[in-house]
Amino acid sequence: MSDLYVSWEEYHAKIEDLAAQIYQSQWEFDQILCLARGGLRIGDLLSRIYNKPLAILSTSSYGGKDFQERGKLTIAHNITMTTDTLGKRILLVDDLVDSGVTLARILEWLKEHEEFAITEVRSAVLWFKACSVAKPDYYVDFLADNPWIHQPFEKYEKMQLSDL
Template identity: 65%
Template sequence: MTELHISWDDYHAKIEQLAVKVYQSQWEFNQILCLARGGLRIGDILSRIYNRPLAILSVSSYSGEEGNVRGELHFARSITMSTKQLGDRVLLVDDLVDSGVTLKETLVWLKQHPEYAIADVKTAVLWYKACSVIAPDFYVDYLSDSPWIHQPFGRYEQIKPEDLLP
């Protein structure tokens, strides 16, 4: 498996490139929903750029000592948001689509929760891997060789609090 190493500067540049792609599409949305954990930073920055409220749905599928073993998908019971209700035109944000299962199942989960009353949802990621079962609506890089991506915050998955002591 090939590997892709991303610096903080590259990471932030990719988020800005994603913001431009969404903008150039002229698609209007009134809410950003990010998938935690991978989509948190992206959702936060897009929320600031677009001045749209941010909502968070916690979803996890990776486990193991190094966080790289794909397992069963687990969803939070509800979406966390600071607005009274979720907007009806949602930009669903994550960092990448690897297998695509998380993104695909999140769209199913949203349809199963009519209390959110979503009329339109589009998906946005930084990296779209060829091995994905779903194509995102917006993405920055298509990765035909589906590499393992080392994101700049990944180092924190190896650090324990005591490692930070002087």
């Protein structure tokens, strides 16, 4: 597996590319639902660009050395949002689709929660890996060689408070 190193500048440019791609599709959505942690920054910026409310669903599936070991997917019990409802059309945002398990499971999870009354969900990520079992609706880069992506904020995962 190769490695892909992404700078802050590249990271922000990809978010802008993703925003433009969604805009060009002319699809209208009511709210952005980001998957935390990876989708937090992307969801925040898209929420600002589109002036749409941001909801957050915490998920976790990576751990181990340098957070590079995929484990069991854990999904929070609740969505955090500032609106009364999610709305009918949701843009689901994450940083990447690796195995595709998280995307597929979250789409199922949303359907299981009929109280949200969602009629359409589209997904948006920066990176879509070829090894994925699920395909996002919007993505910036298709990665045929399935590299490990080193995002610019990862330095904080290895940092100790005493390093500050």
